[in-house]
Amino acid sequence: MIALDHVSRRFRRADGQIVQALDDVSVTIAPGEFVCLVGPSGCGKSTLLQLVAGLLEPSGGSVNVAGQVVRGPAPERGMVFQRDSVFPWLRVIDNVQYGPRCRGMKRAARLALAQQYLERVGLAHVARAWPRELSGGMLKRVAVAMVFANGAEVLLLDEPFGALDYVTRHQLHDVLLDLWEESRARTGRRTVLFVTHDVDECLVLADRILVFRAGRLVDDFPVAAPRPRTADSLLLADMVAHRHRLLAHLGLERAAPRAIAGAAAQ
Template sequence: MHLEVVGLSKSFPTRRGPILALDGVNLHVESGEFVCVVGASGSGKTTLLRLIAGLEQPSRGSISVDGEPVIGPGADRGVVFQSYTLYPWMTVAENVGFGLKLQGVKRQEREARVDYFLEIVGLERFAKALPKQLSGGMQQRVAIARALAAQPKILLMDEPFGALDVQTKETMQEFLLDLWQRTRTSILMITHDVEEAVFLAQRIYVFTSHPGRVKREIRVDFPSRRDYSLKRTSSFQEVKDEILALLREQKGIPLSDAAPAG
């Protein structure tokens, strides 16, 4: 799998004239990579993900997956948003299998895939439960299982843990890292949480704001298998501080371990 974004720009019309959200963005994700994009409010992170997902069209530039241009949504790209976007009247199993049903996957294969990915995310015992019976973290696991069940070439994640409390968020970060290690699904994740990006990613793109541009690409040279003891090391803090320093260079950007979402 090779995701390639070249010279990507996106502007939106307003009464006062067009607003440039992204300007000349270049980035890539290789097969089996976990890549994060981090930036403050106005950096166009969500716009970038929507463009790659095919939900928006670029003003300039190109996006391709394995050499095929992205011109709209496709099964080669799975998407997980911050909101769980589950159908409340469907069971967990029905939610996971919904996309497969739309694709015309036969019932026997569909059920086998649903069972497999519910086991992967640790929710096989909740197959018949309704979303309202699950915690926020469990609902997001269902959303991830649904995206993976379609067997996409790359999983696109937009602030997937942003709505969770701190403890659940940390648990879900560990879960996602373990899931990636087992499946080796390529992941491009948007986050405003610098610590989260450093803990999860192999590479990080730091974006500027107004408009969004790639300020720097940072390689995170930690072992693939990580646990929370990593966060207490000086090497982890050094990478985190480097990214925070890049964000501080932008005037008017509030400073924190997690820059404001945008």
């Protein structure tokens, strides 16, 4: 379980101005939930992810994961970054076995594990390649395999597929959901926090959607549509309603967003 209790985070910008990136956010996320965090740029969703990862400390409030206060990064909370994070000086397979190696896993075991996850993301044929020889989509697959091979219980994905083309993005959704469902079936839990500003992406992926604006949590609703979801799932009446709700939050709906946000807050 992930519990944020009145969490806030301030930054001091280079010009000396204080920016309130997160403002008094409280939310509880159940084990095994797939949660999407949505909102316009600069709304604080990436900051929240970094707080859960332990890469940032809250200015106020507390972040708890599995009953423990988060103090710094830990392999139980894996992260896939927006930009390319794969180590360019390690071959693909050595990237995937990096986490297990940190945990002191034996060489043969971690190589087998890395090979297995490379097969799962469809990259077994480039195990010995250097990252510079891979496309952007393949690098994202490596990053996903790195985190899953490390067996993290909480996965934090910060707009991981934002820079990819349409087809690659959808292939990676399938890879991600496939790995998530497989590991959830095996361990009974694997919580995912997925930051995006792509409305359709979060409708296809999420069990639950959190909407942020200006550092505040402004909406929180479940997505009950059955899995596996396809492009047709987006045509369900519920999904269409969710879609309008999200578009309104992002200021892309013709109807006054304030009215809908107000209704959600009640």
